[in-house]
Amino acid sequence: MIAALNQLIDQIEDRLADDVDVAELVAGLGTTEYHVRRMFSSLAGMPLSEYVRRRRMTVAAADVVAGDTLLSVAARYGYGSAEAFGRAFRSVHGVGPAEVRRDGGPLRSQSQLRVRLTVEGNTSMDTRITERPAFRLIGHAARVPLIHEGINPHIQAHITSLPATEHARLTALSNTEPPGLLQVSADVDPDYTEGSELTYLHGVAVDEATPVADDLDTIDLPAGTWAVFRTEGEHPGALQSAWAATATEWFPSNPWQLRPGPSIVAVLDRSDDFSTATCELWLPVERA
Template identity: 35%
Template structure:
């Protein structure tokens, strides 16, 4: 329950300062976790990134303010952090589908995004199987792309990477694998700091290895970390569901938060392991 109270305290701060520049260090302090972890957890709990939530809330309030014809559009734009009428109009049209000037008139549909509140929902208790691993520094070798961050659902750029992966390359990576997690692994690393809808991350199809990195592959060094390793049986939908539950159910009740490191997925046949770097709060 304390975790929910801390999250709602952080949301209260955001709402109270929605017209100002948000101090994310203060958000992290109020939520009793790191800024990195708060933004990651928020995305899974809310279904949108924190920056997108703030954008939607500001433009919702801006639409209300525009009903006052004594207020100029530029005044509303500046009030909610837009430094020019053009940038405000573009953002407003993207969300509401009409210009700020048209929003003054009656009869137009506008979108409203109410403030968010986190609540405890009692669900059927579905078990989560996990273990803790203390692992020394290791290295992964493989194919890397810098891709757009997709908070939930299938990432089309990742799907395309797997479609283009040749059997020869996969076999070569399998031969390099000699460190746990074994076999071909998915590695998500170097997330954008803001975790926005325009954010990016490095995605690897790789192998954990002590062997020399061939020149046509990329390598990434992972420091010594504590890992929460979640075992998953089933198809990809079940893996995604478990990944979301790690953030929405396990983290809020575990006393751990996400450490600044990559996330790993190792799959073989119908069994998977999700490796999340964690640190005790």
């Protein structure tokens, strides 16, 4: 995976003046665009699309300082007008190209990345691989923004808006793994961009034969393989640390890659104030 990411970065560098088609570049790397985007964002701390934008504007800044006309630079990097290029330039550097040409800066350069990963295994990964037949997630869904760290207040508000009787009703419906009440994140931006919207479902897993009431939202999942990571400790810190470690330690060390599908958190046990918890993180995977 690390070699594939570095090859992708090299190919992007060769195509900064073109329309970078990530799907086309990934096709020859022996992996999938979905997996590459998720791993890149986890390791680099930014979406792949944002890295391309920053690198393009970093290289374009050199052309601006060199004295090329703004229109020619805009056309060179695929912008239809000097105004559109100027907006993109300012969004990266904080100043417009005219100021940079006059003053030589300031510039916020994005260096070319090189992924060099030392896998030390310093995060305990209690993991199992399980094959699951097709099953269904049912519950109450809401569109919420993605937040990488800490408690997501939008998800918290969605859960607390449900009456206690509804939690009990859902729990009684659960009849297959993952067990109990579930926290489901679906339709997530492949770049894992913070602030982008996802579908959050508070619900349970049922088998395909289970009838579903009309007032419940449904996510149907095909048969497939899942990697299940068990976490214990501070919540949600331990769970978020384990999620990060899947990218930095587990996936680079194992012959699996993410496939499209929701991530699922099953809370197996928790303290009364939910400050600590034992959870299972379910991720859909396939052989790399």
